[in-house]
Amino acid sequence: MGSLILSDSSAQCDEKRPHCGNCVKRKHPCPGYRDFFDAVHKDETFLTSHKSAPKRQKKVHSPASDSPDSFLTVTNTPSPNHLDPTLDLSLALLTRPSRNFEMESICYFFTNYVNIPRDPSTNIFIEHILPIYLNTDPNSGLAEAINAAAINVTSMWINRYADSYRAREAYAKAVSILKSSLQDPIESKSDETLATVFMLDFYDSLNRRFVHFVDTGTHQQGAVALLKHRGKHSFTTPLSQRLFNAMRSRHINYSLQFGRRVELDPELLSDDTAVLPSAKLDLLNVELADLLVLARDGPEVAGFTLVEFYQVILERALALEKRLQAWMDALPNSWRPVSIPASELHPSIRDAGLYEGMCDVYSSLAVSHITNAARSSQLGAIRLITRCSEGLTELGIAVDPQIEPDLDVRIQEIVDRFCASVPFHLGNRTTPAYPDEHREYPHVPAELRRLASYVDPFGNEVQMTMEDHVRAAAAIGGWFIMVPLAGFLKARTMTMSRVRPGPLVAKLRKGQVAWIRSQMERIQKIYLFPTNGSSTEHDWKCILKQFCDAQGDGHNLFQPLAFNQRIWAT
Structure with missing residues (x-):
């Protein structure tokens, strides 16, 4: 009889808190509350579908229907006589499973950042992380580090905020497990341990750009220590070689970016360790990083006179610039850009930004x-050449008169080609858009696609589609172009310079620097990178500033975590 009474709309559960009203008053089993998320967003799919549903057949009474453990079936189901009375049907129909944000984040991260067809001659480590993740223990340090990065990435898109407590929790677990692995003589030399360090460093790099986080390079130093600990000859498998190249590249670029000397042993920088184009470029960047440190420190530290100082840097910078150009000239055909006429571009791409x-x-x-x-x-080397040539001329020392006009041409060519790549990265985007939202991008010729011979994260041959590019460009296109763009607007100083070299504005076509600045602003809008107007290269502060500096006193909620330093203390 109770089930028949519940079928009356006046006796339905009123979902009062903390206890339901009608069900308690009428002494009937409660069919269950709606999921809170559905209640807030008024998901009326269930109600709407039943307004037009045919009337239910009259329920056949059975002893089981009066059982205190039985609930009313609320959909058009077969007669209860044909059902297993032990099944709790209402639980399956009325109780929705809670959302697993961690799993959703993992799927979002791998779909939009990892599972993208790639050219096998590239070596960005994130492209190789999926096979490693699938073969690792779900409670391992690597799994937790990937969870932390995935949650952070997804939070940036979904909540427009990074460094959530879930991400921090996974990060802390990964750090704790890593600490134990480093104390094990076998685990400390494993690929999984090195991959864990890479993902923790990736996590820190996200927070450096999106929250008020001070990245002290702790995991960078740890990765260098692990590379030295293992030695060149321990990286023999294809996976370990990719790991080695990726971690080495990360350290070299980090050093170049922050004006530090590369700390790797010579055997880890030998020519035989560089097969792919990206690895060969890394070795050239080692020379540039060392040269920039020399220029910054000044002649006194190196034990040079001022003339010797300028001459040494000029000679080395000229040689390095030629080698960088030789690297460009030797690229495979699949790496060479193809120019697309403006007339073939979607009008919205031209309107968004075409130089x-x-x-x-x-x-x-x-x-x-x-x-x-x-x-x-190349521009980094050219800046040094320009400054040293000017310095020697001011001191009355003759320099090759052909250097300056040649550099003027080179600078314009380099910056033009960079500007030409912006539509490929950003398409017609001018505001935030999710990776699954369609946007217009320049089309890649089929012949260039064939030259690339794309593979998936497992190395299987696949086809690259425009939708793949749209998805990847929305996720990482702006990230890939952000640092080089900023580099064109700034230049590292030399100790002996009376003024900063600047972005070589006089060398560029009129209006080009202004266009580049507008693209920087465009990227900030697309990815919601905050800035406080500082001229520092990495001035991307917290998205929600009130969470980082609510008191206005500079208090940093996202200061470097103490356990990071403790890991590598030994």
Whole structure:
């Protein structure tokens, strides 16, 4: 009889808190509350579907229906006589499983950042992480580190905020497990341990750009220690070689970015360790990083006179710039850009940002990213050449008169090609958009696609589609172009310079620097990178500033975690 009474709408559960009203008053089993998320967002799919549903057949009474453990079936189901009376049907129909944000984050991260067809000649480590993740223990340090990074990435898109408590919890677990692994003589030399360090460093790099986090390079130093601990000859498998190249590249670029000397042993920097184009570029960047440190420290530290100081840097910078150009000239055909006429672009792409009608496309974002990194390195060498030439001229020392006009041409060519790559990375985007939202991008010629011979994260041959590119470009296109863009607007100083070299504005076509600045602002809007107007290179502060500095006293809630330093203390 109770089930029949519950079928009356007046006797339905009123979902009062903390206890339901009608069910208690009428002494009937409660069919269960709606999921809170559905209640807030008024998900009326269930109600709507039943307004037009045919009337239920009259329920056949059975002893089981009066059982205190039996609930009313609320959908058009077969007669209860045909059902197993032990099944708790209402539990399956009325109780929705809670959302697993961690699992959703993992899926989102791998779908949009990892599971993208790639050119096998690139070596960005994140492209290789899926096979390692699938073969690791779900409670391992690597799994927790990937969880932390995935939650952070997903939070940035879904909540527009990074460094959630879930991410921090996973990060702390990963650090704790890593500490134990480092104390084990076998685990400390495993690929999984090195991959864990990479993902923790990746997590820190996210927070450096999105929250008020001070990255002291702790995991960078730890990775260098592990590479030295293992030695070159321990990286013999394809996976370990990819790990080695990725971690070495990360350290070299980190050193170049922050003006530090590369701390790797010579055997880890030998030519035989560099097979792929990206690895060969890394070795050239080692020379550039060392040269920038020398220029910053000044002649006194090196024991040079001022003239010797300028001459040594000039000679080394000229040689390095030629080698960087030789690297460009030796790239495989699949790495070479193809120019697309402006007339073939979608009008919205032209409106969003097209410099002088120039647009270059590449076989992949990774190829474009590495090529632009090489261009940035070229400009770094050219800046040193320009400054040293000026310094020697001021001291009355003759320099090759052909250097300056040649550099003017080179600078314009380099910056033009960089500007031409912007539409390939950003398409027609000017505001935040999710990776699954369609946007317009320049189309890549089929012939260039064929040259690339794309593979998936497992090394299987696959096809690259425009939708793959749209998804990847939305996720990482702006990230890949951000640092080189900033590099064109700034220049590292030399100790003996009376003024900063600046972005070589006089060397560029009129209006080009202003266009580059506008693209920087565009990237900030697309990815919601905050800035306080500082001229520092990495001035991307917290997205929700009130969470970082609510008191206005500079208090840093996201200061470097003490246990990071403790891991590597030994």
